[in-house]
Amino acid sequence: MDTDGTFDSRGTHRTPPPFPAPPAGPPPAGGPSSYLHQAPALQPSAPPPASLPPGPPPMPPSPASVPSGARPSLIAWLRTPRPxxxxxxxxxxxxxxxxxxxxxxxxxRLFTGALIALLCTWLLWSLLTADRGYLGSYWLLPLRLAKSEGWLTINEQIVSFYKALWFLIIAAIFSRVGHWTEVWRRYVAPLFRRAWDDPGSSPVPTDPQADPAQWPELRASGAHSAADRLAEEARAGRMNDVDHARIQRAWQTVRAGRGSLAAFTDTVLRQGAAAHTHPSGARDLPARTAEHDLVARQVRIGTAVDDLRNPYQHRGVGLALDPDVLGTSLLAVGPAGTGKTGRLVRPVVEALCLQALAGQVAVVVVGAAGSGLGGDEAFDVVVKVGRPDSVYDLDLYGGTSDPDEAAGVLAEALIGDMTASLPGGDSRRAATALAQLLGPYRAAHGRFPSVPELRELLDGSKVAVSALREALDAAGQSAQARELDARVRQAGSPGDVGALLADRIALLDRPVFADFFDTRGDRRPFSLRALEHPLRVRIDLPERGHVEASRMLARLVLAQFTECAVGRADRSLFACLVLDDASHTVTPEALRGIQRLRSANAGVVLTLRTLDDVPETLRSALLGAVGCRMAYAGVTTWDGARFAEVWGTEWVEARDVTDRQIIAEEPFTKVLHFIRKVVTGKAVTTQSVTVRKVERERWSASELAHAVPAGHAVLSVTSVRGESGPPVLVDLRA
Incomplete structure (x- = not known):
């Protein structure tokens, strides 16, 4: 839905990130695991389909394709400190x-003073050492007197020593005036350290228990053989960062009591770095475009600008996102072309997919077809709504068997953006109307209706209603028959939402969607009930010609995600939904669901072109519901005012400088002031500085709208533990 990054210049990406290259080797034996498609939640109304075909393992890049020193070895990468x-x-x-x-x-000012001091040193030394000049060689008079009186024999070594002594005295005086030691400490010494240090090397710990490359956790638990095997795999170059993170995840499962130490050790001894491979068989992504650190589970998105508006501790440091901050959800606002997709969504999706291969994350990505969120080979499930080549279908009812739950989620998708105009101001009446049809239909047929069947029932078709009543009578479902009769009585009454629901569901009852949302179709239905597994899912929406249908499906996925993520029995996996364009998907019910995600180890990433795509009554609530906020260059002043309000104010020192002209009384002073005014063009003044504490906005609406350079954004993050960071100006291209 977003074309951000389409017009970026070539060659503007970062150099290859600091992670080790993937190893070469045969694919793991046995192919992918079967849980990916055997989970009942994945296909609630159809038999389990066949497993995905195993893909080839990633091959290591050739030496010519990777610049020397760009990627350190796995061991050096593990030993790099992460304070x-x-x-x-x-x-x-x-x-x-x-x-x-x-x-x-x-x-x-430091460089200017040092340069002036250096010039003064050179000038004075030149005057002293000149044979003919202002000072001549009179400064050697003590040596000349000693020679004339015969006290010592003058030679070149003594003269050189005497000259050096004078030079050191002069240099010491001017170095103190010019702050040469400060220049050395801040600028010269770091250059020497970088020149002498090997970027790919790190200090080797002498104690194996302190060396992360020796798997000290396994050794502490007595699994020395497994630790030795994994250390050998790393030394031989057969292990990459995804392998390390995946085996660490498996070890944490053993530590938590959900696995056997003996089984873990046996698997590692047999398979080495390929142990506990992801069900897809992949051990890395086909290609990486961002800088990742799977030890800290971070992806780098830019560098904080060395600017006075940024806090001192953040200036010049790298900024990154990880599940710890994404668990509070993220909202990014910026016009098209500012890089929301290319410099934020794509790196985040790539990082989440890598962590999914490590068994740590379940990720669902929703965007327009062709938006460049990753190739099909980078995902386990790709749902291409409206395209005949799609292998998977999207479960319209979220994989649930409860008619009331299915009706609530479907009502949110159909008319969630119209709740303000509905009687009562919410979608509860719509959910009730849908439940009065979904419950009887499931009781009669053992499944939920397809889109054409549901549309006929909502339209009040006498043929469809009579057929359903006959099926209920034959099944002996008298209670469900009363529900159907209640729906028939309400149809056509003032305030009934059945006609509105029929009009909205008609957007999905189009020829392009004829083979989709069918509970009896041949495609494998995918539901978000599978979030308990480390899945990588991409859902492509048909935006062209079906904008309203795409927005409806986006609301459906968001509603299903918030419902399924909170309802998971096992919340050890971080679940994340990425909406590349969240326009017209934010509703009051969606906000309530987003607020519940933090405690469920889940989060969402939403991007908007402007806050005007959100109802006015929900804009402030949306900014308050998310913990991470991002304003791109080019936001409007109205959007900037919302961000400025949520970021608040801070106490700063304000310096008021007052210039006062000096009136000379002495004739000689008047002449000097006149000459100075002629030369500089300004009258002689003296300054009076007043420093006081004032409370000001961290970022004003005007600054956000006009002072953020292109390719930059202002980002603030909050962790799930409650730690919050200030808004920081980030260079997304650095």
Whole structure:
């Protein structure tokens, strides 16, 4: 639904990220696991389909395709320190800054003073050492007197030593004036350290229990043979970062008591780095475009600008997203072409897919067909709504067998964006009307109706209603027959929503969707009940010519996700829904569902071109429901005002400078002031500085609308633990 990044210049991507290359080797024996398609929640009304065909394992890139030193080895990558940092900070190799020094000399003034001091040193030394000049060689007078009196024999070594002594005295004086030591400490010394240090090397711990490449957790539990095998796989280059994260996940399952230590050890000894492979058989993605760190589960999205508007500790550091902050949900707002898809959605989706291969995440991505969210080979399930080549179908009822639950989710999808105009201001009456039809139909036929069948019932077709009543009588479902009679009595009455529901469901009863949403179809129905498994799902919506239907399906997926993610029995997997364009999908019920996701180890990522795509009464509530907020360059002043309000104010030091002209009384002073005014063009003044504490907006609406450069965004994050970060100006291209 978004074309962000379509017009980006070529060659503007980052250099290859610091993760080890995938290993070569044969595919794991046995193919993918069968749980991907055998879960009852995946196909509630159809027999389990066959498993996905196993894909070939990723091959390592050739040496010519990877720049030297761009990707460190797995062992060096594991040994790189990742210190504790604020939420959203890229921790791979992060070095916390020292406390801010209020008396710190600005770089421009520091270099200017050092250069002037250097020129003064050179000038004075030249005057002293010149044979003919202002000072001549009189500074060597002590040596000349000693020679004339015969006290010592003058030679070149003594003269050189004497000259060096004078040079050191002069240099010491001017180095203190020009702050040469500060220049060395801040700029020169780091260059020498980077030149001498090998970027791909890291200090080797002498204690195996302190070396992450030696699997100390396994050794501490007595699994030395498994630790030795995995360490050998890493040294031989047969293990990549996904393998490490996946085996770590399997080990955590053993530690939590949900697995056997003996079975874990046996699997590792037999399969090595390929142990506990994802059901698809893949051990890496076909290609990576972003910078990932699977130890910290982070993906880097940019660098905080070294700007006074950014907090001191964030200036110049990398910023990243991970499940810890995505668990509070993220909202990104910016006009088309600002990079929401290319520089935010795609890296986040890529990171979640990698973590899904490691058995840590279940991800569902929803976007327009051809929006560039990843190739088909990067996903386990691809639902291409409206396309005949789609292998999977989308379960319209969310995989549930409860008619009331199915009716509530379907009503939210059909008329969730129209609740303000409905009697009562919500969709409860619509859910009741649908339940009065879904319940009897399921009781009579053992399944929910297809889209054409549901449309006929909502239209009040006498033939369809009579056939359903006869089926209920034959099945002895008298209670469900009373539900159907109640729906028939309400049909056509003032305030009835049946006609509106029929009009909305007609958007899905089109020839292009004839083979979809059919409970008896040949396609494999996919439902979000499968979020308990580490799945990678992509749903392509047919935006062209079917905009309203696409928005309806997006609301359906969002409603099903919030319902299924909260209702999971096993919440150990992080579940994430990514909506590439959330226009007209935010409803009051959706907001209530998003607020419940944080406690369910789940989150959503929403992108909008403008907050005007959300009802006015829900805009502030939406910004308050999400923990991560992102405003791109080019947002309107009205959108900026909403962000400025939610980011609040802070206390800052305001400096008021007052210039006062100096009136000279002495004739000589008047002449000097006149000459200075002629040269500089300004009168001689003196400054009076007043410093006071004031409360100001962190980012004003005007700054967000006009002061954010292209390719930048202002980002604030909040972790699921409640730690929040300030809004930071991020360069998404760095």
């Amino acid at each position: 504790e940092a604020a939420p959203g900070v890229w921790t791979y190799g992060h070095k916390p800054k020292p406390p801010e020094d209020p008396d710190r000399i600005p770089a421009r």
